[in-house]
Amino acid sequence: MKKLAQVGLFALALLIDSTRLINIPLWGGIHPLLFSAVVVSFAVSAGAFTGGLWGFIGGLSFGLLAGNPQVGLLTMAGFLSGSLPVLLRPLLFWRRWTSQVVLGFVSVLLFNLVVFMVSVIRGETNGFSWLTGLRMTSDAVLTAIISPMVCAGMARLEARH
Amino acid sequence: MFETPKNLTTGRRKSRRRISPRMAWEFAGLAFLGILATIMVAFPGATLIILSPLRGVVTGVWRAGMYSVDAVRGVGTGGVRMLESSAQLARENGELKKKLEASVGVGVMREEEMRELVRLRRLLGLRETLSDRWVSARVIGGDPSALFSTLILDRGGEDGVREGQPVAASAGAVGRILSVGQDYSVAMWLCDPRSRIAAYVQRTRVLGVLAGTGVGCELRYLSAGDDVAVGDRILTAGRGSVFPKGILVGTVTELRKDGLSVSAVVAPAVNVRKLEEVLVISRTGPLR
Numbered sequence: 001m002k003k004l005a006q007v008g009l010f011a012l013a014l015l016i017d018s019t020r021l022i023n024i025p026l027w028g029g030i031h032p033l034l035f036s037a038v039v040v041s042f043a044v045s046a047g048a049f050t051g052g053l054w055g056f057i058g059g060l061s062f063g064l065l066a067g068n069p070q071v072g073l074l075t076m077a078g079f080l081s082g083s084l085p086v087l088l089r090p091l092l093f094w095r096r097w098t099s100q101v102v103l104g105f106v107s108v109l110l111f112n113l114v115v116f117m118v119s120v121i122r123g124e125t126n127g128f129s130w131l132t133g134l135r136m137t138s139d140a141v142l143t144a145i146i147s148p149m150v151c152a153g154m155a156r157l158e159a160r161h
Numbered sequence: 162m163f164e165t166p167k168n169l170t171t172g173r174r175k176s177r178r179r180i181s182p183r184m185a186w187e188f189a190g191l192a193f194l195g196i197l198a199t200i201m202v203a204f205p206g207a208t209l210i211i212l213s214p215l216r217g218v219v220t221g222v223w224r225a226g227m228y229s230v231d232a233v234r235g236v237g238t239g240g241v242r243m244l245e246s247s248a249q250l251a252r253e254n255g256e257l258k259k260k261l262e263a264s265v266g267v268g269v270m271r272e273e274e275m276r277e278l279v280r281l282r283r284l285l286g287l288r289e290t291l292s293d294r295w296v297s298a299r300v301i302g303g304d305p306s307a308l309f310s311t312l313i314l315d316r317g318g319e320d321g322v323r324e325g326q327p328v329a330a331s332a333g334a335v336g337r338i339l340s341v342g343q344d345y346s347v348a349m350w351l352c353d354p355r356s357r358i359a360a361y362v363q364r365t366r367v368l369g370v371l372a373g374t375g376v377g378c379e380l381r382y383l384s385a386g387d388d389v390a391v392g393d394r395i396l397t398a399g400r401g402s403v404f405p406k407g408i409l410v411g412t413v414t415e416l417r418k419d420g421l422s423v424s425a426v427v428a429p430a431v432n433v434r435k436l437e438e439v440l441v442i443s444r445t446g447p448l449r
Contacts, residue, residue, distance in 0.1 A: 011226070018223070018302045018313070019230045020434065029434035049187035056194050063201075064216045065223055065302065065313060065347070071208050072201030074306070079198045083191055115306045118202060119354065131376040 005157055006042065010054060013038045014061055024142070030135055032142035036081055036107045040147055041154040043086040044100065055082020073118050081111035104147025108140040220342055224315070227301040281438065294443040296320050298328075298346070300436045310350035310375070310433055312336070316441060317344045325403065327442045333409035333430030334358075334397055335439055346441070350433045351410065352378050359398035360410050362389050362425075368398060371410060371427065378411060380425040387423060389413060395427050405442065 013034035016022060023031045035058045043051025059078020063071030085106040089099065201208045302313035316322050318341045328335040328348045336356060339349040349356055356373040360380060365388040369380040380395055393413040399406025415426040
C-alpha cells in the first residue's frame, strides 16, 4: 500500500512537472521541480540508492517524453539529483528542517547544472547567461520551499502504513 | 564497557566503522545506475531504439494523464464550486446559492470558451496565410529543465508530422519538430540553445542567423555597418527550407557590439509557456 502510494505520488509529480501545471510567469517562466522534491523525500528516509533509483526513473520518463537526444541527459540529471545531495548530506546538514530545504535546493540546482554542462560539452549551448542562471536558481528556490512540506507528507504516509 | 582493540605495532585503536553488506549493495547499485546513465548520455540514439517499446508505453500513459490534467484545468473552478455548494446544502438559502454559483461557473466556462474561440480564430488567420499543408495540434506538455524549451504536441507520425517540420502559432514562429512518436511529437522552441534558423530584419532586409540562448534569441553574424535598430521586427528568411519566408520571430530589444561583429537581442513574439494551440507546417512554400 505504501509503495503504491509512493508510486502514485511520484507519477503525479512527474505529470505536474511535464504539463507545467505550476508555472510562475517570471523570467520566461519558472516552476518548482516537484519530482525532485518527492525524490529527495524518498532519499531522506531510505538512502542515496533509493533516491538515485527514483531520480533515474523520473529522468528516464522525462527523457522518453522529450525524445532524442535528451533521454540519457535527463536520466543522468535525474539520477545525480536524486542520489548526490543525500550522499553529501553530512556536508549540507545544519538543522533538521533546513537540511530538507538545502537538499531540495541542491537537488534541482544539480539537475539543471548537469543538463547545462552536458549540453555545453556537446556544443549545444554557447555559454552561460545570467538569465539562465537566474531561472535555474529560481526553480531550485521554489523546490526548496516545498521540499519540507513534501518530506512531512511522506513521513506522515510512512507512519500511517 | 567495550573497548576497541589496539594495534600492537602502532598503539592506535582500530576503527570500528565497517561497510555493512547493505551499504556495499547500495554503492554497487549506485555505480551500476551511474554507468548505465553515462552510456545513455554517450549513445542517445541507440538508447532510444532500445527503449522504443517502453517509450510507447510511457507516452501512452502520459498522454492520458496529460489530457486528465488538461480537463482538470478546465473544470477546476467548477469542482471548487461543487464542494462549496455541498457544504451549504443544509442551509435554508442553499438552493439559491447553488443556482448563483452554477451561473458563475457557466459564466467562467463561457469566458474560457470565448477565449479559446479568439485564439482559434487568430490561428485560422495564420492558417489562411500559409499556402502549405499544415496540421493543427494542441500543446499537452513541455520540458521540465530550465535550459531547454521543448513542447509536447498531441499530433504525431500518423497525422503526417515529421522531424524538422516548422511549427507556428498565431503570434509568430514557434520552432521545429525535434522528434515524432506515433500519436505525439516534440517541438523545439526557437529560443532553445540548440536552435539555429536564418532570419532577416523586416525594415532593412539585413540577413543573419537567429540562435536560441535558452531564455531568448539573438540575431548573429551581423556586421558593424548593418542597419539594425531597437524595435526592428525580425522575420524568418525561408532559407534552408525549415520555415516559409516572412513569419514573425520577434522584435529587437538590444544591440551588442563585439569588435567588428554585431548581434541583436530578440524578444520572441511567442511566449512558449502560454501556448495552447499551434500549426505544424508539413510542406513549406511562400506566404500568400
